[in-house]
Amino acid sequence: MSSEQENSIPSWKVAVTYQNDKMTDGVGAQLQRVYGIYALSRLLKIPYIHSPLAKVDYQGLKSLEENSGNQGFVDAFNRRFAIKSDVAVPQSYYVIDVHSITTEAMDAITAQAQSLDRPVIVRITLPYGITDAHPASYECCKEISPFSHLPPNKERLRVAVHVRRGEMMVVAADRMLPNDYYIEVSLRVSRLLEEMGVPYSFEIHTEIPTREIELKPGENGIQKSIGAPRRLGPEASKIDEFAVIPNATVMANAEAIDCLSLLSTADVLITSRSSFSYLGGVLGRRNSVTLYNPFWHPALPGWISTANDGTFDEAAFRERIRTLMA
Known part of the structure; x- marks a missing residue:
């Protein structure tokens, strides 16, 4: 194996990301999942890879009145709520899609990944099997919130x-x-x-x-x-x-x-x-x-x-x- 090939192999074995093509309901529900996956990545010390929202079905009552939706709605949220990935997506990797993740399932995937020749990206839809058991895990999201740096409104x-x-x-x-x-x-x-x-x-x-x-x-x-x-x-x-x-x-x-x-x-x-x-x-x-x-x-x-x-x-x-x- 050449040194160039060795340098192309990531040092990490498992990373997590949002499975953004399965439940495309409302923007609040989807963003809670995104930040929940970031939270569990910090809790379990697993690299996070950001997957932006791909589609939002419910875009507000106005869209219902007009029976319309637009990609601009999705793009605006993706710009405001982008989270920096910990690692880049490699050229070659395995994908595991998980609808609802638990700590036990994540441990099993991590153990299995140690013997594989390529890293594993776990695409998660629902993080709540972990985050609902550890609600304090969400506290790390304040550090990356677009709003957390703003001071309180002490005058009113x-x-x-x-x-x-x-x-x-x-x-x-x-x-x-x-x-x-x-x-x-x-x-x-x-x-x-x-x-x-x-x-x-x-x-x-x-x-x-x-x-x-x-x-x-x-x-x-x-x-x-x-x-x-x-x-x-x-x-x-x-x-x-x-x-x-x-x-x-x-x-x-x-x-x-x-x-x-x-x-x-x-x-x-x-x-x-x-x-x-x-x-x-x-x-x-x-x-x-x-x-x-x-x-x-x-x-x-x-x-x-x-x-x-x-x-x-x-x-x-x-x-x-x-x-x-x-």
């Missing part, structure tokens, strides 16, 4: 509330938290901040139909999630109910990339049962405060869990705000 804290609606109103209405939940959490946050003498403003981030539309199976972003056509109109959101929240602005139907940026840079984030705002908490600053209503992914260390009636640990919230303002 921004409280971002993610009210997940859009296609879920017809696809998964049982997963949505009611307006009353968000209102109760927000009113408690408002009371606590006023008691502490901290100026604040609320942003209500949601999607509201601008007109009555008919959603059909197989259309953009819906795929096969509904078995028959469903109608959706502006009145379904009942957005006027949020008027009781002090200093609040409804920021409906913003571009998805702008909305995710605002959620990630908020001083206080009230999440929904959604990967979109879960990702906002993952990518937020270390001292930001996340109020989290539990769903199938566990809270990160330091997040404050909320009950369905909107209550949460107020003493923990006060302490987090004091740390944020220090």
